Amino acid sequence: MSDxxxxxxxxxxxxxxxxxxxxxxxxxxxxxxxxxxxxxxxxTHEGVAHAVNGVSFTLEAGRTLGILGESGCGKSxxxxxxxxxLDSPPARVVGGRVLLSGVDLLTLNEDDRRxxxxxxxxxxxxxxxxxxxxxxKVGWQLGELFRKRLGYSRTQARHEAVRLLDLVxxxxxxxxxxxxxxxxxxxMRQRVMIAMALALDPDVIIADEPTTxxxxxxxxxxxxxxxxxxxxxxxxxxxxxxxxxxxADVADDICVMxxxxxxxxxxxxxxxxxxxxxYTQALLESIPRVDMKGKQLASIQGLPPNLTQMPPGCAFHPxxxxxxxxxxxxxxxxxxxxxxxLSACHFxxxxxxx
Amino acid sequence: MGSTSPATEDPGAVPTGxxxxxxxxxGSIWKDAxxxxxxxxxxxxxxxxxxxxxxWALFPTLWTDKGKLECDININRxxxxxFPGTPPPGYDTDLDGYPLGTTTLGCDMYSxxxxxxxxxxxxxxxxxxxxxxIGTTLGLWAGYYxxxxxxxxxxxxxxxxxLPFLLGALLFxxxxxxxxxWAVILVLVVLGWxxxxxxxxGTALSLRDQDFVEAARAMGATNHRIILRHILPNALxxxxxxxxxxxxxxxxxxxxxxxxxxxxKPPEVSWGITIAQGQAFAVAGFxxxxxxxxxxxxxxxxxxxxxxxxxxxxxxxxxx
Numbered sequence: 306m307s308d309x310x311x312x313x314x315x316x317x318x319x320x321x322x323x324x325x326x327x328x329x330x331x332x333x334x335x336x337x338x339x340x341x342x343x344x345x346x347x348x349t350h351e352g353v354a355h356a357v358n359g360v361s362f363t364l365e366a367g368r369t370l371g372i373l374g375e376s377g378c379g380k381s382x383x384x385x386x387x388x389x390x391l392d393s394p395p396a397r398v399v400g401g402r403v404l405l406s407g408v409d410l411l412t413l414n415e416d417d418r419r420x421x422x423x424x425x426x427x428x429x430x431x432x433x434x435x436x437x438x439x440x441x442k443v444g445w446q447l448g449e450l451f452r453k454r455l456g457y458s459r460t461q462a463r464h465e466a467v468r469l470l471d472l473v474x475x476x477x478x479x480x481x482x483x484x485x486x487x488x489x490x491x492x493m494r495q496r497v498m499i500a501m502a503l504a505l506d507p508d509v510i511i512a513d514e515p516t517t518x519x520x521x522x523x524x525x526x527x528x529x530x531x532x533x534x535x536x537x538x539x540x541x542x543x544x545x546x547x548x549x550x551x552x553a554d555v556a557d558d559i560c561v562m563x564x565x566x567x568x569x570x571x572x573x574x575x576x577x578x579x580x581x582x583x584y585t586q587a588l589l590e591s592i593p594r595v596d597m598k599g600k601q602l603a604s605i606q607g608l609p610p611n612l613t614q615m616p617p618g619c620a621f622h623p624x625x626x627x628x629x630x631x632x633x634x635x636x637x638x639x640x641x642x643x644x645x646x647l648s649a650c651h652f653x654x655x656x657x658x659x
Numbered sequence: 660m661g662s663t664s665p666a667t668e669d670p671g672a673v674p675t676g677x678x679x680x681x682x683x684x685x686g687s688i689w690k691d692a693x694x695x696x697x698x699x700x701x702x703x704x705x706x707x708x709x710x711x712x713x714x715w716a717l718f719p720t721l722w723t724d725k726g727k728l729e730c731d732i733n734i735n736r737x738x739x740x741x742f743p744g745t746p747p748p749g750y751d752t753d754l755d756g757y758p759l760g761t762t763t764l765g766c767d768m769y770s771x772x773x774x775x776x777x778x779x780x781x782x783x784x785x786x787x788x789x790x791x792x793i794g795t796t797l798g799l800w801a802g803y804y805x806x807x808x809x810x811x812x813x814x815x816x817x818x819x820x821x822l823p824f825l826l827g828a829l830l831f832x833x834x835x836x837x838x839x840x841w842a843v844i845l846v847l848v849v850l851g852w853x854x855x856x857x858x859x860x861g862t863a864l865s866l867r868d869q870d871f872v873e874a875a876r877a878m879g880a881t882n883h884r885i886i887l888r889h890i891l892p893n894a895l896x897x898x899x900x901x902x903x904x905x906x907x908x909x910x911x912x913x914x915x916x917x918x919x920x921x922x923x924k925p926p927e928v929s930w931g932i933t934i935a936q937g938q939a940f941a942v943a944g945f946x947x948x949x950x951x952x953x954x955x956x957x958x959x960x961x962x963x964x965x966x967x968x969x970x971x972x973x974x975x976x977x978x979x
Contacts (some may be wrong), residue, residue: 319787394806419879419881420877435869436874439871449888
């Protein structure tokens, strides 16, 4: 990925960060983002909560990975661990590797790690109103990245801010650059947030529930914007959501998480066609559908397990309709269902056949 | 809506969005606050009063040609001729050139109030600045970093907070055996910074968990930058309000300590001394000895507080 398109406007000073980043020896042939066996623990008063329990996935440039799961299943913690912005204590990364173009981010010192943020990995937060600093104008906040990270002058940074706001489809960007976050509507605010994540032209964007705070029509616009920008810039996009409908249109691959583990990984078509894990199946059944109008909506009984007291065996067995004795005794490994398709269920064949 | 605009992606193109206003318009919150403040009549009046009092403190000779100690005991306690009520017999009310009468020691009340502004203002401003600096720094560290840093700072704060203000000040000043203005400043700072540290700590603690702090971290901001550019600006409102209350209460504290005899001492001139000397005679038919210095004190304190209030409103972007 080249840096030239974002830096093309105006005279370009030597990026202040380029040296520190260059020293990291990114390997362009390695997978863009390769997360291996990532584990994160939270040390709480009730004991150690295994929030992320050996998650692995690979993201290539230009692909979109949807991470699906209920609240508290470790989606956001995974994202924060990749970004390196976990609050520790109480959180601690206890194992695994996060390889960005071959460089293990978890072994970097804090300064190098900081350089990677925004430069290489951008993040879009769920609630743009609280993720933007309320006392500064959006243009100033956007420009801050260019001034501090690339050493731009105020005028140049402002030009860049206007250009970015324009890029994410904010009408009259040149005027709106002087507005405060609260003066924007919810959808426009999320666009500002996306502009901010895009600012330094990262290779990977992690969007943590980017549309949860928005209404349905705006949701569609924001998802389209993200997908367009991603295709245009050939970025890798990680889309974290609990809304199985949101990822269906844009994701290439889906990773379903439950209780800190991935339970199913597949490309988007096969997973929506025939889920290979009871949890995925139950999630799909709980989407309201027009042709099921008037009937009781299927839901998953019970609650996700307490992360400090995980049930033995498969974590999903207390809520699973396929559960039997083996599920209580053996933790299922990730079985290969078909090439590129994994499911952590002993009886995936049975699930596929229903 | 919903589409990206490819026009801006031309390599080498000048950005299409020309800023409507100059880059200066995108400056800090202070410029906007300034624009807001010059339209606020309360702020204008209060800041004029504060300016006048500050100019008394800086350039007293601009306002009076009488010296600091130019007093005549023969004409003491004389109320001005326009003052209501009749003075006790034997006191002349027709003194020329004494618009506010004379003090207990026969000095011109008007010039004494002007000369007395300096110690009050110096004490209040210096003490407020120092407490704000110490309290804000410690509070931001404690609130942002948490953990051991917080424990140490908070316990030290608690110890100082445990000292009763008046008793502590009396004790310190008695031990210091110095009644200079700097001794008063030192004592007030030592006893005064705790409340600021506590409030800033609490604010920083709640701001630390805000999404925009996490977002700033995700954008690669350093701790230093997060504290200074993200937490501090959002914590300014309580700091400013507390500062204005501090200025008022430190003016009063100086007067209190002086009144109790451990603060400033004659021949120094201050509002506290004038009030202390006047109070004995105020009920004995000379109310002007208390009315004038107290009015000046109250109006000054009130002006600072209202000014701070207006400033806080102006700094809150949601108030616009």
